Amino acid sequence: MKGIVNAIVIVLFIFNVSNAYAYANAEEYSCDTGAGASKDQSLVVNAVVNIPDSAAAGTIVWRAPERAMSYNCWRGVEAFSTYYFFNPKNKNFGSEIEVGVTINGVDYLPSSTEKYAHSFASKMCGLGQTCANSYASYRMSMFVVKKSNSGSTSKTKVIDINNYIPYEVGKSKNSSNTSVRITGLEAKLLPCTSTVMIIPNTIDFGEIRSTGATPELEIQRENFTLSEQRDCQSASTYGLNGVLRPAANANLYDSMGTLVPKDNDSVGISIFDVENNTPVRFNNEFVVIPKVGTISNSKQFEARLKWRTKAPKAGRFNAGAVLDVYYK
Known part of the structure; x- marks a missing residue:
């Protein structure tokens, strides 16, 4: 009889572990770059954007070369949407410039667009099943817009854009997202x-x-x-x-x-x-x-x-x- 009791205990233990795995999998959400599974992607620009005093407010004074990018997001049994969140750290470059992002040929400024829904993933798997990843490739670039009016620059001013995070990809603003970081970029206003x-x-x-x-x-x-x-x-x-x-x-x-x-x-x-x-x-x-x-x-x-x-x-x-x- 003791052997029968042990068998029942083992079966119940396996059943409980399986249920716990399914529940955790249903709640899981994470994103990476899709290339090496890193959470953050650093893009080296190494450029100085020189902005003339004559440029009017709203002028796009610089565009970065376009780059091919990708992301990989997954969640358990529930459907979800994946968003681009622009300027997630709320970086403010002052009254002179704003840094925008171009996604698949469309320009976005953080001051007017907080987020953009890129894809929707329907229910991908059932309880106890292995969930498929939601993978997407896209094209991105960056641009700098002059905010100040012409005739307002009396002396040369340098604005540091290094280590700026223009956007992150995910379901919501959280640590499970993947982000893009720009290095080696600065702007210089010229009189x-x-x-x-x-x-x-x-x-x-x-x-x-x-x-x-x-x-x-x-x-x-x-x-x-x-x-x-x-x-x-x-x-x-x-x-x-x-x-x-x-x-x-x-x-x-x-x-x-x-x-x-x-x-x-x-x-x-x-x-x-x-x-x-x-x-x-x-x-x-x-x-x-x-x-x-x-x-x-x-x-x-x-x-x-x-x-x-x-x-x-x-x-x-x-x-x-x-x-x-x-x-x-």
């Missing part, structure tokens, strides 16, 4: 104004004969100059970076960045840096003016026209490009 001009701002390729047209055959080259003039209240060393984007009347054709007119796709235009003889890739940041302290600066570019077909259609074509310039 300086740069005026940038493109000369000429319109390029006329003139009349083009279609005889002998061959795809990728170069037709003509035309130069233009980007000129910068600084009006600084004190000596300031900085550079200009730019991002070239197609205007509304043009499309991009290939990875090299061939600009194709919407009204006549018989031709394409590529932009080259004359000094290095290298193509300027559209939608990618590049150096316009290196970091210098001189007042007047310039850079030479070249527009190269080429055929895209052996049977071009007659008529005019128009294609534009927009150059966004950032202080570096």
